[in-house]
Every structure is written in C-alpha cells, then in structure tokens.
Amino acid sequence: MSFLVVEGLSLSFGGVRAVDDVSFTLAKGELLALIGPNGAGKSTCFNMLYGVSRPDSGSVKLDGNELVGLKPRQIWRLGVGRTFQITATFTSMTVCENVQMALLSHANRTFGIFRRAHDAYRDQAMDLLDIIGMRGQADRPTNVLAYGDLKRLELAIALANEPKLLLMDEPTAGMAQPERRSLMKLTADLVRDRGTSVLFTEHDMDVVFEHSHRLLVLNRGRVLAEGSVAEVRADPKVREIYLGGGSTYASMETNHA
Numbered sequence: 001m002s003f004l005v006v007e008g009l010s011l012s013f014g015g016v017r018a019v020d021d022v023s024f025t026l027a028k029g030e031l032l033a034l035i036g037p038n039g040a041g042k043s044t045c046f047n048m049l050y051g052v053s054r055p056d057s058g059s060v061k062l063d064g065n066e067l068v069g070l071k072p073r074q075i076w077r078l079g080v081g082r083t084f085q086i087t088a089t090f091t092s093m094t095v096c097e098n099v100q101m102a103l104l105s106h107a108n109r110t111f112g113i114f115r116r117a118h119d120a121y122r123d124q125a126m127d128l129l130d131i132i133g134m135r136g137q138a139d140r141p142t143n144v145l146a147y148g149d150l151k152r153l154e155l156a157i158a159l160a161n162e163p164k165l166l167l168m169d170e171p172t173a174g175m176a177q178p179e180r181r182s183l184m185k186l187t188a189d190l191v192r193d194r195g196t197s198v199l200f201t202e203h204d205m206d207v208v209f210e211h212s213h214r215l216l217v218l219n220r221g222r223v224l225a226e227g228s229v230a231e232v233r234a235d236p237k238v239r240e241i242y243l244g245g246g247s248t249y250a251s252m253e254t255n256h257a
C-alpha cells in the first residue's frame, strides 16, 4: 500500500505554474528520486509536502492523514523529517550535542529539566553517530567539520525524530563525488534497515541511478515520466530535456548503459 499519496498538487507564483497537477505515490521503504532540470518545480514540491508553502490545489496524504494545511512542526510530529540544501546545525555546539538537541526536541523536552545538558540522551545520540560513522567526532565542535561530515550529521539530526518519511532536498549538494556516493549509500542502507521512505532531489545522475528504487521526472512543473531507472533512462522525452545538460546527459548515456 502507498504510504504517501500526492494528488493534483499545484502552485503558481504570479503567472508561473511552478507545480502543475503533480500526482505520485511512495511506498514504505521506498527511495524515490525527484529529478528534473533547473526550475522544474522540485523545491516547490518539497516545500508543499513539508507545509512551508500551501498548494493552490491538491492533496498530500501520509498514511491516510492530510498534510495540506498543517504547519511544518505538525508535519514533523507526524513523522516527516527533512534535510536541507544548506546545512543547518548549531555551530557553537559539539557534534553530539547537536544530535542530543534533536532527540530532546523529539521527546518534547528542553535541556536542564531532568539532567545536565551534557548527559541528556547522550547514549542515544552516540548510537545515531555510530550509524553515520561519526562516533569518533562526537565531541568536536561542528564549525570545524568537513562539509561531507556536516551533511552526515544533518542526516543523524533528521533521524533523531525517527521519521517514517524523509525528505532530502539535494542532500549531496556541494560534496565531492566519493562523498556523494557514500552519503546516498548510507541513506539506502537506512531505508533497507529501518523501512523509512525517502523522497530526494538530486542533480547528480550517477547518484540517482545507483541508489533510487524509482524515479519521478518533473519538467516545467509537470510530471514528464515516472518509473524504474531503466525505464526513465530509456524514455526519449527524458533524454530530450537533458540534451542541453552536458555532463548530466553524458552520464545518462555512458556510465550506466
């Protein structure tokens, strides 16, 4: 059964139909890539799923619950996590404290109620750092971390909420190729081990082809194609919109042929 059901989602900005009658579904434990050229409507779609923008029309149902009209915090409470294009961590805190903050927030508590800040949820935070391979960096301040480590930390922070659905908006933006692959491999492992559903946007077609279970292609706000990696790659309409894309198209042609 579909866990997320999106139907007829539309939003215009002035005369621009940024998202135009978009419908799709996502199953439990599925990794769905939302791809398309610049300005296709991917971020606008994400913002509507997360309650940041309200659609002009359409419906977003998570496990039967309507999300349209809810605020981001309410959507987060229903088990939707999000990572951002620009990483958001508390730079004055350590790696572990950032995860502890997220765990406290999930438990609806604040520092200082029961234990000292340093101790609260430390063990659980360390478990999450284990998952992302950062236990050894637990007590480093986040402002000295390499960019790839920050992105992994951001994933741990999103996981602290035990999301049933994780929205990842260009999770590998700004990362070098090996780091990109390793972050998405980590995400794919989480999907497999925890049954989390993931919707992600990504410009790197190597990453998309390697890890997605299914692809949804947007162009000018509309769904252009949908299907398995092989189906989408073979679709002439998809090839056409990527023709001007240089390396992106080359990647479609060669690396995975």
Ligand SMILES: Nc1ncnc2c1ncn2[C@@H]1O[C@H](COP(=O)(O)OP(=O)(O)OP(=O)(O)O)[C@@H](O)[C@H]1O
Pocket: 013, 016, 017, 018, 019, 036, 037, 038, 039, 040, 041, 042, 043, 044, 045
């Ligand atoms: N707040 C806004 N006000 C006006 N127009 C907007 C706004 N947000 C997005 N748009 C327009 O809506 C269309 C879709 O933009 P969107 O950012 O969703 O695309 P995208 O697929 O995420 O692009 P990119 O890959 O470059 O991030 C574009 O034409 C964009 O200029």
